[in-house]
Amino acid sequence: MASPSKAARTARTSAAPAAITSRDNRWLKEFRLALRGGLPTESGFVGVEGVRLVEEALRSAWPIDAVLFSESGERHHERLAPLIDRPEIAFPILRTTDRLFEGVADTEHPQGVAALVKPRAASFDDLLRVSEGVCSPLLVVLAGVQDPGNVGTILRTASAFGATGAVTAASGQSGTASPFSPKALRASAGAALHLPVLAGMSLPILLTQLRVANVRTLASVAHASDSSLVAAQHAAPVPPGSEVPPLAPWEVDWCEPVALLVGNEGAGLPEEVERSADARIRIPMASGIESLNAAAAAAVLFYEAARQRSKQQKDAAR
Numbered sequence: 001m002a003s004p005s006k007a008a009r010t011a012r013t014s015a016a017p018a019a020i021t022s023r024d025n026r027w028l029k030e031f032r033l034a035l036r037g038g039l040p041t042e043s044g045f046v047g048v049e050g051v052r053l054v055e056e057a058l059r060s061a062w063p064i065d066a067v068l069f070s071e072s073g074e075r076h077h078e079r080l081a082p083l084i085d086r087p088e089i090a091f092p093i094l095r096t097t098d099r100l101f102e103g104v105a106d107t108e109h110p111q112g113v114a115a116l117v118k119p120r121a122a123s124f125d126d127l128l129r130v131s132e133g134v135c136s137p138l139l140v141v142l143a144g145v146q147d148p149g150n151v152g153t154i155l156r157t158a159s160a161f162g163a164t165g166a167v168t169a170a171s172g173q174s175g176t177a178s179p180f181s182p183k184a185l186r187a188s189a190g191a192a193l194h195l196p197v198l199a200g201m202s203l204p205i206l207l208t209q210l211r212v213a214n215v216r217t218l219a220s221v222a223h224a225s226d227s228s229l230v231a232a233q234h235a236a237p238v239p240p241g242s243e244v245p246p247l248a249p250w251e252v253d254w255c256e257p258v259a260l261l262v263g264n265e266g267a268g269l270p271e272e273v274e275r276s277a278d279a280r281i282r283i284p285m286a287s288g289i290e291s292l293n294a295a296a297a298a299a300v301l302f303y304e305a306a307r308q309r310s311k312q313q314k315d316a317a318r
Contacts (some may be wrong), residue, residue, distance in 0.1 A: 019071070020096040023103060027094055031068055032104040034116055038181045041065075045116040046180045048193075049105055051076040056190030057117045065116035068094045070101035073112020080113070097236050106182040119180050121156040122196040124209055127165030128257075135312055136257045137215060138163045140304055142179075143203055143273065144264035145169025147296055151177045152187025153295040154262060159191035161302035166195055169203040171263060173268050207276055215257040218267050219277035220301065221246055222291035246282035254276055254305035255312045 020028060033039055034047030045065045048057045050200055054067065056079065067084055069077060074095070077084075084093055084225050101112055128137050140158040145151050145168075155166055168176040177184060179192045179199055210217055252258070260275060263269030283292065292300070 001004075006227060011214065012070035017079060017152045018095075020094060022101055025096075027068070027092075028096065028100060028104055029076045030116060035104055035106040035114060035182055038106070038178075038183070043118070045118050045290055046185075047106070048116060048117055048185055049107060049114040049182060050111045050186070051079060051113050053185060053190055054113050054115045055080060055083065055269040056193050057115050058258055060117075060120075060193040062117040062120050062193060064091045065118070066092045066297065067115045068096060068101070068104075068108070068113070070096055070098045070112035071079055072098050073101065073110075076111065076113045084141060107186075112142045117193075119197070119199075122165070122198045124198065124206075124213075126196045127167070127198060128215070130164050133313060133318050134162070134164065135255045135309055137165065137259075138254065138257075138302075138309070139165050139167065139210075139215065140298065140302075141167045141169065141203075141206065141217075141259050141261045142176045143169050143261055143269060144174040144267070145176050145262060146174055147265060148177040148184035150265060150293070150295045151179050152184035152189075152192065154192040155179060155184075155188040155195060157295065157299045158302055160194045161187075161299075163195065163302065165198070167198045167201050167206055167259075171203065171267075171273070172268055174264050197238045203273065206275070210259050213257070214305045215258060216260050216279070217259050217261060217277040218247075218252065218279055218281045219261045220263065220297060221274060221280050221282050222268055222297070224243070244280075246280035248284055249281065249304040252279075252281060252304075254308040258305070260298070260301060260305075262294055289290075291313075 030041045031047060034041055034045060035049055040046050043065065048054055058064065098112065102110060105114065127139055130137055138162050140154060142151060142154060145154065168179055169189060170176060179197050185192055207217060261269055263272065281301065283297055
């Protein structure tokens with residue numbers, strides 16, 4: 001939790017501080033910037049909104065700057081009470097009117113509760129640490145994924161299927177949306193609050209570090225030549241000088257250290273990144289279907305990873 005500040009101690013001198021009634025209040029300005037503006041505050045705090053996300057934030061190891069309730073949002077106080085009504089809590093619990101809360105909220109129909117939280121800084125070494133019983137690191141690298149909804153959905157999917165960490169990086173063609181923006185956090189359903197995320201990494205440096213750490217890089221591709229697909233599906237030998245066909249998901253050993261590279265929604269990964277990866281991977285689909293979107297493709301690939309890793313854990317337990 002955040003260390004006590006003078007403002008926090010002042011705000012908690014009474015059990016029920018007076019409601020904030022001015023839109024120019026400094027706390028409302030910070031919530032407005034973090035939620036409606038989608039930007040970190042000067043101190044690096046980001047906004048989470050809605051009772052479920054606030055609850056996840058309070059349960060996480062992220063420092064909390066403040067929690068804000070609207071008049072109608074007070075109905076959620078009982079649910080959050082075990083997390084915010086402890087005497088050791090150092091951050092202020094603020095209240096405001098429904099009208100002013102709507103002015104800072106990012107959602108169309110706000111639930112009336114929000115919090116300012118500071119993302120926990122993750123290091124490259126954090127991404128490689130695995131808990132007991134987990135066979136190896138399983139990472140997702142988002143390179144140029146611009147839609148915050150896709151970013152959050154991919155993080156949610158990756159976390160659900162056992163990913164141990166994530167990285168966001170610019171692809172050279174486009175940047176990746178912040179995983180800590182309000183929309184991305186909502187789409188991740190709180191996964192970004194618990195999964196180690198290294199944001200804003202240089203992609204060339206990251207690929208070098210993964211290679212040194214013996215983490216296999218897989219470049220997800222949406223398109224491949226017909227000849228490549230036929231060769232992959234029938235395990236046909238690749239003629240000398242021809243392009244190595246992309247692997248199918250079940251042809252990958254997901255129990256070894258792996259980083260899956262997911263590219264821009266429209267352009268995919270830059271050609272040089274595909275070439276520098278250890279292998280390319282593509283989901284075989286029925287003819288006439290061009291491709292899945294980035295989030296759906298990630299879900300299919302990580303499901304196969306979870307299937308293999310679960311089977312290995314069961315075999316090891318016998």
